Amino acid sequence: METLNPDRGIGRQSPRGDASTVAEGMTIYLTGDEAAYWFEVKQGIVRTCRFLADGHRQLTGFFHPGELFGLDEEYYTETAEAVTRVVLRRHRRTRCKGSGHLALDVDDPAHRALGFARRSLFLFGHKTALARVAAFLVQMAELAEADGEVELAMSRADIADHLGLTIHTVSRTIAELHRKGLIRLDGPRSIRVPDQDALMRAAGDAPVPAMIHA
């Protein structure tokens, strides 16, 4: 929670063949770009990051030689930047399995699981208890019916251990969201979200986070 979009959009190196070199600090791809390729780090270190609505930055990973990044389905959900000078090996995203052992299969269970792992990681991009709980409730609301009725299957202890908080803070925060009119409580486990976008804003996220692909 420090840097505010340092050098976004600054040119990226054009790759030659399968390998490409990117200078320190340069952007490899941006959130929303078409995910035509995924990458393997050969030399150097890459960081993937996400820029939150409040201007803060969340680094979702550092990638060292031998590691892979950029495995998105259609558009990149994160921005990738070179921490050092970097040498990459580029792989074209493909759906079909016949095209070599490095094809990317979106039906692959691991690929689906990867999306779920990222969802959890997303929660920790939020620093305050209020933002985290709000983001969690938005996730729950999205999985529930469209009417904003959320039945929490899990206890406060489960939520706390998931968000990295204590049950006390979770309880207090839910009470606070209720006080602010962002949620309604029919019972400890029964929550209604009248305005999901408002809850998102409380979480510090932009409603419909502008998944812009130019």
Next chain:
Amino acid sequence: METLNPDRGIGRQSPRGDASTVAEGMTIYLTGDEAAYWFEVKQGIVRTCRFLADGHRQLTGFFHPGELFGLDEEYYTETAEAVTRVVLRRHRRTRCKGSGHLALDVDDPAHRALGFARRSLFLFGHKTALARVAAFLVQMAELAEADGEVELAMSRADIADHLGLTIHTVSRTIAELHRKGLIRLDGPRSIRVPDQDALMRAAGDAPVPAMIHA
């Protein structure tokens, strides 16, 4: 950070055929079990968790109907429990690709990427700044040479945004680790880890976390 291993090891339902039903609160598999199967949730909600050395619990995910869990390579790295009564579909882990479209390929890029995503998630299991920074440095030390010499490629700002802290806290915490003799500083980016196990203990983790598979 609340519950201390609620009902570990309490019997699990024996599945019949491909589908199995698990009662609320029951364990589906334990950390260290042989990962012979991975699962798809048909009904109910599943949680995956990890138990830290200090007794705390970290929930790494909630899994709703249609979602997958248990995609580990050899042994489960997490414990899976039923939040509600759960109906699961079980899939045998296979290396070969010929055995249907639901095979699990450990060479799959997505599968490899999944491991990296989990590594990031692991950092957030630590609550205090000291534990997080220590865990991060251990990760860096593991990637570096065996002599404990770590060259940090990234700035304090990068570390802060990765760990969900401020640069101030990161700087102070590194200074504190240095004061405690757990690391040596040859420069801001050049760190030496004389005793990796000691640093792990500072992070609240057990050195060699006893990956027991009975």
Next chain:
DNA sequence: CGAACAATTGAATCCTTTCAAAGGGAGTGG
């Protein structure tokens, strides 16, 4: 040498945790 940036450090504030206790359902047994 000055400018710009990275890192460190101090002091005050704010937030979360910890400690402590009370309220509220669900289930059991008398």
Next chain:
DNA sequence: CCACTCCCTTTGAAAGGATTCAATTGTTCG
């Protein structure tokens, strides 16, 4: 059917830790 217990949840007050605000030091680079 009610009293009792257990567990989950809520809430208050004090303590601890991270952030914010503010300023200094150190490095690199033109």
